[in-house]
Amino acid sequence: MDFGWTREQDAFRQEVRKFIADNVTDAVIEEMDEGYVPSSGGQKRGARGPFATALRNKIDAKGWLGISWPKEYGGAGKDRLTQYIVEEEFSRVGMNVGGGGGAAPAIMAAGTEEQKSSYIPKLIKGEITFASGFTEPSGGADLASLQCRAVEDGDFFVVNGQKIFTSAAHNATHIYLLCRTDPDAPKHRGISILLFPMDTPGITVRPLWTIQNDPPAPPGTTYGTRRTNETFFEDVRVPKSALLGEKNMGWYVNAMRLNLDRVGAGRYLISVRRDEDIVNYSKGHTFNGYSIKEDEAMRDRIADLWTDAQVCRLMTMRSMSIVEHGGDFTYEGSAEKVWAPEHGVKSTEAIVQMLGPYAQLLNGSPNAVERGLYAHNLMGAFQSGINHGSTQIMRDQVARRGLGMPRG
Numbered sequence: 001m002d003f004g005w006t007r008e009q010d011a012f013r014q015e016v017r018k019f020i021a022d023n024v025t026d027a028v029i030e031e032m033d034e035g036y037v038p039s040s041g042g043q044k045r046g047a048r049g050p051f052a053t054a055l056r057n058k059i060d061a062k063g064w065l066g067i068s069w070p071k072e073y074g075g076a077g078k079d080r081l082t083q084y085i086v087e088e089e090f091s092r093v094g095m096n097v098g099g100g101g102g103a104a105p106a107i108m109a110a111g112t113e114e115q116k117s118s119y120i121p122k123l124i125k126g127e128i129t130f131a132s133g134f135t136e137p138s139g140g141a142d143l144a145s146l147q148c149r150a151v152e153d154g155d156f157f158v159v160n161g162q163k164i165f166t167s168a169a170h171n172a173t174h175i176y177l178l179c180r181t182d183p184d185a186p187k188h189r190g191i192s193i194l195l196f197p198m199d200t201p202g203i204t205v206r207p208l209w210t211i212q213n214d215p216p217a218p219p220g221t222t223y224g225t226r227r228t229n230e231t232f233f234e235d236v237r238v239p240k241s242a243l244l245g246e247k248n249m250g251w252y253v254n255a256m257r258l259n260l261d262r263v264g265a266g267r268y269l270i271s272v273r274r275d276e277d278i279v280n281y282s283k284g285h286t287f288n289g290y291s292i293k294e295d296e297a298m299r300d301r302i303a304d305l306w307t308d309a310q311v312c313r314l315m316t317m318r319s320m321s322i323v324e325h326g327g328d329f330t331y332e333g334s335a336e337k338v339w340a341p342e343h344g345v346k347s348t349e350a351i352v353q354m355l356g357p358y359a360q361l362l363n364g365s366p367n368a369v370e371r372g373l374y375a376h377n378l379m380g381a382f383q384s385g386i387n388h389g390s391t392q393i394m395r396d397q398v399a400r401r402g403l404g405m406p407r408g
């Protein structure tokens, strides 16, 4: 087995890297980190700032947006390893480029021709975005027990209910909503997926602030989010054309989506960026004559983290390769979703401990190191073990689907 890249792949990586060095300027990163609010006031759905827009247009001209998606849906039709290279390089600067994002794999697999051709090209280009409406106040771990109802009324579904932790609901253009369409069926068999615009009448979005909000996490924080939401649906009328896949079969389409969502370089690279911080700090910092890089215990710890990260890189590449070859993809995404948040906690904890007590201070404190970046990253790493499916539930999936163990 050859773990190396081909000469063409290496040359392509260099091209992407050079493009990033030339074009991803501090101004773009600052605009993305701070979040863009248009001067017309309010937070426009799907709004993107002028620097990020210009950059995205340049990336599009290169054909790197949705690089592995079929040409007829706006992609470039390349293989997944080419996508991996683009994702990996852009993840280093905190950008998500290369995949189709969240809802796209499910639409591609289960959508009608009209849904595919109207949503996929816009998703690839970032012209539309989907909030994910899964979790309800009764609990996200047992997702199949969701109660948000969609009742048929002529050519429409009428939606009533509440979702919680709908992270992007305040600025996404659309929502991908899991709702119950048959309350009498066994719980996994009465769920459907509806895709519709967030400005449909009857939707109310209320902010739900996280641990990263007070004080606000500084720019550059790579884990967690400052805001998520509660979203309420009151007699929301959605045309039947919004149904994704078959009625009552949404659980199965969504399971496939979540599995694919968890694949890719981005999740592993968030951690690698933090590990690179550690290496850079350990090389450059001495305190009262103490040098991190001379401390054997610290050297061992850094080497452990780095090795751990390389294992995950191989796991993510293996997953991409399975998807590329149309293989059966069962537990791999869940395994990555266990590894990445746990590695994130280990590596952010390590850097906070290396830098000493001041690194524990949060943004706003006069003595905070780098505006509290490392302490905020540590708090966010804990968040990442909950969102997108908690670590405990992921472990359960690895046990059952990967190891063939019985349901607990």
Ligand SMILES: Cc1cc2nc3c(=O)[nH]c(=O)nc-3n(C[C@H](O)[C@H](O)[C@H](O)COP(=O)(O)OP(=O)(O)OC[C@H]3O[C@@H](n4cnc5c(N)ncnc54)[C@H](O)[C@@H]3O)c2cc1C
Pocket (backbone or CB within 6 Å): 131, 132, 133, 134, 135, 136, 137, 138, 139, 140, 141, 142, 164, 165, 166, 167, 168, 210, 224, 225, 228, 383, 386, 387, 388, 389, 390, 391, 392, 393, 396
């Ligand atoms: C920052 C953030 C962003 C999020 N974004 C979104 C989003 O955009 N859209 C969305 O729909 N959801 C989102 N979520 C919700 C997330 O998916 C849920 O929080 C997660 O699935 C856990 O659900 P819960 O919080 O209701 O915990 P619960 O389901 O109440 O579970 C509580 C705890 O018990 C554990 N547990 C429960 N059942 C079992 C079991 N059978 N075996 C072992 N352990 C178990 C869980 O792991 C968890 O630790 C987000 C969450 C966070 C924190």
